[in-house]
Amino acid sequence: MSFSGNVKSELCRTEVEKNCCALAEAMGTLLFANTFSADCIRIVTENRDFGMRLPRLFRKGLGVTFDQLPETDAVGKLTYAVNDTEKIQTVFSACGFSAQTSISLHVNFALLEKECCRRAFLRGAFLAGGSVTDPEKRYHLELSTSHLKVSRETGTLMREMELTAKETERKGSSVLYYKQSDSIEDFLTAIGAPVSAMAVMSAKIEKDWRNAANRKTNCDAANVEKAVAASQEQLAAIRKLEKSSAYESLPEKLRQTAILRREYPEMTLSELAQLHEPPISKSAVNHRMRKLLSMASEI
Numbered sequence: 001m002s003f004s005g006n007v008k009s010e011l012c013r014t015e016v017e018k019n020c021c022a023l024a025e026a027m028g029t030l031l032f033a034n035t036f037s038a039d040c041i042r043i044v045t046e047n048r049d050f051g052m053r054l055p056r057l058f059r060k061g062l063g064v065t066f067d068q069l070p071e072t073d074a075v076g077k078l079t080y081a082v083n084d085t086e087k088i089q090t091v092f093s094a095c096g097f098s099a100q101t102s103i104s105l106h107v108n109f110a111l112l113e114k115e116c117c118r119r120a121f122l123r124g125a126f127l128a129g130g131s132v133t134d135p136e137k138r139y140h141l142e143l144s145t146s147h148l149k150v151s152r153e154t155g156t157l158m159r160e161m162e163l164t165a166k167e168t169e170r171k172g173s174s175v176l177y178y179k180q181s182d183s184i185e186d187f188l189t190a191i192g193a194p195v196s197a198m199a200v201m202s203a204k205i206e207k208d209w210r211n212a213a214n215r216k217t218n219c220d221a222a223n224v225e226k227a228v229a230a231s232q233e234q235l236a237a238i239r240k241l242e243k244s245s246a247y248e249s250l251p252e253k254l255r256q257t258a259i260l261r262r263e264y265p266e267m268t269l270s271e272l273a274q275l276h277e278p279p280i281s282k283s284a285v286n287h288r289m290r291k292l293l294s295m296a297s298e299i
């Protein structure tokens, strides 16, 4: 199952206990569902747990049953529909809307005064119109609805709950979304998916750790490049000295260092220091290299 599917299944493990929350979750579901008009209510989902939750939710929250249910052995997309106009009337009045026009669709804040109900509303919205990307790939969670006003008002609700989301339009839909892992964690925790929130958090930690490791490798690569450039400069100086008479009169210590560098151009100064007989310190090698460089520059 996709990460999105796992989140929805986790959400559905929260039993619909209070009537206030059942109504709020049902309203969230309806406002983010495929179709919610005076003629038809249609909810399409691929998530079986959400599918199984819907009839219970509608009975408890709205007091209606579905007219169309998927076959018990249905695969793929599951469709739940209410076509009976009287039932739809009941649904509209339970949510506090007028069934006369679809323009009246909005977030009924009067039903969302309690924190438990606000969370339930967002849970319903996510179950019907939400998706979240696998956090191992990238961070993206969104709620999508065809009702612009509903999206705006839901955005306001999220701001009030300190779950501020960004807003955009896409193919006739209004979208509320998050791109930050910590916002996604907060949202998932608030709507009742703490296990999924933890999964986002650990994916983030793992990614950060890997990035840090990559940075370290890049840093080492930069150091290697610097070391290579220094070594080339030293070799050039040593060759220049060898071609001149100065080489013959080099002190024994300097000559030993020059010979070792010519033999091991890829080595760091510390490694080179260990090869001296007897081994010397890195700073001693560094000192000798500078001496060689300055002598070469005088030629």
Ligand SMILES: [Zn+2]
Binding pocket: 018, 019, 020, 021, 022, 024, 114, 115, 116, 117, 118, 120
């Ligand atoms: Zn409640």
